[in-house]
Amino acid sequence: MTISSSLNAGVAGLAANASRLATISDNIANSNTYGYKRAETDFHSMVLSNGTGTYSAGGVRVTSQRLIDQPGSLLTTSNSTDLAVRGRGFLPVTTEASIGLNAGEHPFRLATTGSFRTDSQGYLRSDTGMVLMGWPAAADGSVPTFPRDTSDGLEPIQINVNQFAGEPTTRMNLGVNLPATETEVGADGEALELSVEYFDNLGTSQNVLVTYTPDVPATGAATNRWNMTLRDSAQGNAVIGEYTLQFDDSRGSGGTLDSVTTISGGAYSNTTGSFEVNVAGGPIDITIGGLNSGTGITQLSDNFAPTQITKDGSPVGNMISVDVDPNGFVHANFDIGITRTVYQIPLVDLPNPNGLIALDNQTYRTSNESGSFFLWDASDGPTGDVVGFALEESTTDVAGELTQLIQTQRAYSSNAKVIQTVDEMLQETTNIKR
Template sequence: MSINTALLSGVSGLKANSSALASVSDNIQNANTVGYKRVRNDFTAMLIEQSHVSSYNAGGVRATQSAEIADQGSIQASSTSTHLAVSGDGMFVTRLKSDDATASDQYYFTRAGQFSPDEDGFLQNTAGYYLYGWPADESGAPDTVGSTNLGSLEPVQVTGIDGIAEATSNMSISANLDASEAVSTAATTYDLATNPGVSMASGAVTPDFQTTVQIYDSLGGTRTVAMSFLKSPTANEWFAEIHAVPASAMQATGLPDGLLASGTVAFTSDGQLDMANTTLPTSLSIGASDTPVTAPAVGWAASEGLSAQTINFDFAGANTTGGITQYESASELSKSSVDGVAFGVLAQIEVDDDGNVNALFTNGLSRPIYKLPLASFANPSGLITEAGGAYSASIDAGSVILAAANQNGSGLINSYSLEGSTVDLAEEFTNLIVVQRAYSASSKIITTADEMLNELIQLKR
C-alpha cells in the first residue's frame, strides 16, 4: 500500500537526517582540532522499481558519511619543534605503543602532528599515537620509495641521545717571519736527522719564533700544538717543527719530545711561500692510542684513549691571501683557524622538510637520528576512521606506500607547525539548517501518512 511505503519513507528520512546531524555536529565541534578532516554527508535515493500502474511505492533515502581525508588543512605556526604538519598527500605512521609494541599491534595513519616526548622520550601526539620512523645511521636512510615494509620502522625517541664532538682535521695559519732575523749559532749545527734530541721541541734549541694553536681530539678535548721556526743559514729558508704540548700526550716510541713533524719552509725573493722547496709536511697522521707506532710515525699516548686523527695544514702559497710570509717586519701570528668542536650535549630536536629528525648540540653540531616516512594510499577515502583523528588501512584504500618526505609526491614536513581542521563553520551551520528542515519535513510525512491511515480506518464504524 502506497501510504505504508510513504510512512516508511518518512522514517528513513528521520534516520538519514539524524545521521547527517551527528556528522555535522562532529564537524562543528572539531573546527579547531589539529589535522581533523571534515566528514561529508551523501544522501542516496532508495528508489524501488515501479511498474506501470497507478500506485507508487516510496523507497526512502539513505545517508552515508565519509571523511574528506585528501583535503589539505591550513598550516599554522607553533612554538614547539616537534609539532609537525604535512603539506601534501602523506600521513604520519603511528602506533598506540612505543618500544613495547609487538607484531600484532596495528599501525595507524594520521595528520594530527602535535607530537611531544612522553616520560620515556618517545614522541606521542595528544590522542596517544606514537610516531614511527626509520632509524638513521652514517649512510642515511635507505631508498624507500614504493616500500610497504612497515616493520622497518621504529618509535621515534628524542631523549637519551649521547653528546657529540668532532676532531680537528684542518688547520690554517697566517703569520710573518722576520726576514731581517739574524741566524743564530744553534742554527748552524741544527740537524734533526743526526741528532733528533737537540730540537726546538725539547727546548735544547731556542726558536726565533714560536706560536701555539688549539686543536680538538676525537673526544672533544682541546690539545695544544706548537709551531716553532728557526732561521736557517740558507737564504730565504727556515727550519720548522710542529710538536705537541705537553710531550707526554704522544707515544714515547714515536718521535722524541712530542715532535709531530719537521722540515724546512722556503720563501721566494719577494717574501712569498715557496711550496716547491718547502719540506714541512702539509698533512699529519696521528695514530690511535691503542696502536703502537715507531718513528717516524706518531701516535697518541696510550693513556689518552684517543682515535686516530689526520690534520691537514694550510700554509697558503705564493700570491694567495694569508699563509706564511717572510717580510722585513716583526715575526708575528696574524690569524689561525681550526675546524672541529669540543664536546657538546643535546640542545634541541628539529625536523627538516625532508623528514630528517636532527639532534642539535650545544657545540653547534647536528646529527640525524631518524628519518620520517610519509604513508600514502591509492584511495585515501577508503581508509577506516579511528578515534583521535587517525585512520587504519582497508582493502578499499589499497596498499600503503611509504616514501621519505619530499619524494614520490609524498609531501613536505613542516616543523614548528600544525595542520588546521578542514571544517568551514559557515558551511556547517548552513548544513545544520538544511538537515533540521529536512528532519522536520520527514516528520510531517509520518504525521500526514498517519492521518491518512486513520481516515482509512474510520471508514468502518
C-alpha cells in the first residue's frame, strides 16, 4: 500500500504542477493585456494517516484564484474615454449583443478599465464589444436618484455626436454711464437707447431694449433723475420693466445711484443691486449696481457709454468632444464653450472582489462568494475615482512568473522521477516471484 500511495502522490504532483503551469502560462500570455488580473495556484497537502506505523502518502491538491483586487499601474493614453478605476471599485458594462436584441434588459458585467469609443450608433463601446453603462442625466444636467443596490437604473451610454445645445440667458449686467449734463436746464431731453442681446430657451437671439429718458427741469438745479424703461423684442417690444433712477451729486458720492424706484417689473434689491424682469422665455436677473457703490450705472460727465455689458447664455452649438471627470460624470463639450452633463458612471463595490466569476475580455460577474454589490458615486465611500486618458496595465510580473516557471518545471521533473522510481520498485517486486 505504501508503494501504491507513493505512485498516487507522484501522479497528483504531476497534475498539481500542470495546473500551476497553466496559470503561469496564462499570466505570461496576458502580460500586455490591459486590465488583466493574474491568477495564482496554491498547493495543499493531503494527509491520510498520522500514526507511528507505516506512512501512506496522501499527495497534493491545488486551488487556483484570480487576484482581482490587486490593482495594476495606470498608463496614460490620448483618448478621453480610455477609462480606469484608481482605487477600489469597478466600471459597469454590458455586452454589445444584448443591445442588438432590444430586449430592455442587459447583462450586468464589471470591469476595471476599458478603451471606449463611440460606435455607429453612438454607444461607448470597447473593441471587445463591451458597452459602458451609466445613469442618464436630465435635460438640465442633474442626475435623478436611482436605486443603488440594483442595476435596473443603468443604461448603455449612448452619445449623440450630432447633438445641438444652447444655454438661455438668465443673468445680465448693465454697466452704463449716463451724461450728467442731460438733466440740467436747457438740455434737449432726448432718450438714450441701448440694445442688449440675449438668448431665449431655443437658442434664438433676442434683445432687451433699454431706454434712458432724462428728467429735464424747467428752472433751477439739475434733477439728476432718469427714467429707465426695458422692452423685450420677443414680445413685440412690450415694456417688461420701468424704474426711476436718482443719482447722488454730493462730494465723495457724486455720480452714484442714490435711489431706485420700481414702477413696473421686479422690485430692485439694494443688497444685490439687481432686479428681475420676465422676457418671453422666463425671468432674467439684471444687475445695475448697488446704491452709492460706484459700480454698474453711473451719471458722470457728458458722455453716454456702456462701461460693462455682460450676460450668460449662448446660441446653439455642436458637440465636439466627450470626457469623463473623476466623479464619473460624462460631459458633452460644445463648440460654443458650454459643457453639459449627460450621464453619471457609478462605481460598483463588493465585499469580496476575488469571489467574482472571471469572464472573457477582462470582465467579471457577481456570485454568491463575491457578495451583494452597491453602486457608489466615484470618490465616495470606499471607492476610488475614475481616471480618463488612462488604461490599467496587466498585474503580471513577468520576472516573477519566469521564476515560478523554473520551480514548476523542476517540481514536475521530480514527481516524474518518483513515478519512475516506484515503477522500478514494482518491477523488482514482480521479479521476486520469478
